[in-house]
Amino acid sequence: MSTYDVIIVGAAPAGSVAALVLARAGHRVALIDRAAFPRVKVCGNCINPAAWQIWNRLGLRAAFESLPHQELTGFTLHSEGRQIFEQTFRPPHRGPRAVARDLLDDWLRREAQGAGAKFLPETTVTGLDSQTGMVQTSRGDFSARLVLGADGRNSQVARQTGLMPPPRRCHRIAWQASVPAPTDLDDHVHMHLFEEGYFGICRYNSAEAVISMVLDSRRTQDPLALVRRVFPRLEEQSWLRMNPITRAPARIGTNRVWLIGDAARVVEPFTGEGITFALSTGILAAETACEGLARNNFVSAFNLYAREHRRLYRRRAWVNTLMRWALTTPAWPVRLLRRMKPSPVLVSFLSHRVHATG
Numbered sequence: 141m142s143t144y145d146v147i148i149v150g151a152a153p154a155g156s157v158a159a160l161v162l163a164r165a166g167h168r169v170a171l172i173d174r175a176a177f178p179r180v181k182v183c184g185n186c187i188n189p190a191a192w193q194i195w196n197r198l199g200l201r202a203a204f205e206s207l208p209h210q211e212l213t214g215f216t217l218h219s220e221g222r223q224i225f226e227q228t229f230r231p232p233h234r235g236p237r238a239v240a241r242d243l244l245d246d247w248l249r250r251e252a253q254g255a256g257a258k259f260l261p262e263t264t265v266t267g268l269d270s271q272t273g274m275v276q277t278s279r280g281d282f283s284a285r286l287v288l289g290a291d292g293r294n295s296q297v298a299r300q301t302g303l304m305p306p307p308r309r310c311h312r313i314a315w316q317a318s319v320p321a322p323t324d325l326d327d328h329v330h331m332h333l334f335e336e337g338y339f340g341i342c343r344y345n346s347a348e349a350v351i352s353m354v355l356d357s358r359r360t361q362d363p364l365a366l367v368r369r370v371f372p373r374l375e376e377q378s379w380l381r382m383n384p385i386t387r388a389p390a391r392i393g394t395n396r397v398w399l400i401g402d403a404a405r406v407v408e409p410f411t412g413e414g415i416t417f418a419l420s421t422g423i424l425a426a427e428t429a430c431e432g433l434a435r436n437n438f439v440s441a442f443n444l445y446a447r448e449h450r451r452l453y454r455r456r457a458w459v460n461t462l463m464r465w466a467l468t469t470p471a472w473p474v475r476l477l478r479r480m481k482p483s484p485v486l487v488s489f490l491s492h493r494v495h496a497t498g
């Protein structure tokens with residue numbers, strides 16, 4: 141059986157940056173993912189400008205800049221097809237950058253591999269013993285001194301270790317499709333609100349756009365019908381689907397199993413901050429884990445990780461709570477918007493808080 145210092149389950153942003161930091165620090169790291177890379181993922185492809193600090197800190201800025209992308213220079217909000225707000229991000233504010241998730245995630249896992257992490261694709265984690273650090277997978281058993289669960293919102297690691305909260309019924313379903321970019325689509329992030337839910341559309345290169353959507357399944361299960369209210373000529377697409385969208389935060393770990401990224405906590409997709417939270421928690425966990433590995437004692441390292449993790453989310457909690465409150469039952473905000481114009485000052489403030497940095 142192969143033994144590692146750290147096994148990381150999930151080679152998306154949270155898992156790959158954690159693997160990168162730990163491997164650079166000289167630890168033996170296995171990065172496991174059930175998928176073959178590159179792989180697509182339900183996402184709006186928008187990388188919040190707060191990520192620039194992270195690329196700088198990891199020395200990855202030049203490599204990130206070289207990925208095919210679309211710079212997004214503004215935010216436009218529509219309610220039932222009617223434009224109600226538009227804002228351009230002017231210096232010193234900078235908007236998000238859109239990068240296809242298959243390219244972004246594949247790049248990050250290659251950076252982790254380049255730093256010395258062992259990447260095990262097409263390997264599904266099926267069981268975990270949090271006392272011994274034994275990980276069972278579709279390709280055999282592995283063991284580690286510490287396991288990081290970076291396996292997303294339906295985290296198997298959280299389930300296997302009893303960290304996942306009891307399931308709550310979530311009627312909201314996420315959908316995603318890549319489409320040929322409509323000719324009249326500019327370089328803004330466009331958010332469209334409807335009584336049934338919302339969708340965002342943006343270019344992620346000169347030819348393609350991504351549509352990511354959250355629908356209330358009790359009202360409709362037909363993402364194409366909703367998009368065609370705005371883009372009537374859009375052809376039939378193949379849609380990826382994902383749920384739950386809203387989930388209570390998990391307990392973020394035990395001494396030898398820690399959760400990072402969406403596995404620990406999900407944020408409202410509308411805010412486009414999930415990737416930066418995943419990156420930040422991956423780095424935080426890896427740096428804290430280095431202390432635990434050096435002392436061969438994970439108790440105080442885990443407490444530190446748990447404290448800093450709470451602090452990280454607390455700073456943005458009000459934005460997410462507000463968005464979730466407004467969007468979980470989008471019918472009433474949309475009815476409200478039908479009658480009154482939103483305050484440009486308020487929407488501009490929120491849009492800068494969520495999508496831009498200065």
Ligand SMILES: Cc1cc2nc3c(=O)[nH]c(=O)nc-3n(C[C@H](O)[C@H](O)[C@H](O)COP(=O)(O)OP(=O)(O)OC[C@H]3O[C@@H](n4cnc5c(N)ncnc54)[C@H](O)[C@@H]3O)c2cc1C
Nearest residue numbers: 150152153154174184186265291292401402409412414415
């Ligand atoms: C509709 C929608 C739109 C969004 N748009 C944006 C956006 O524009 N910008 C943004 O920043 N965020 C967005 N998000 C959120 C963002 O996608 C997530 O926050 C982010 O992907 C979390 O990254 P992660 O590394 O935690 O895990 P994930 O990206 O969820 O990846 C988990 C990985 O674990 C692997 N895995 C899962 N189970 C196992 C297992 N048992 N064994 C082995 N491997 C396993 C999976 O294959 C996957 O590679 C959106 C989310 C939704 C639903």
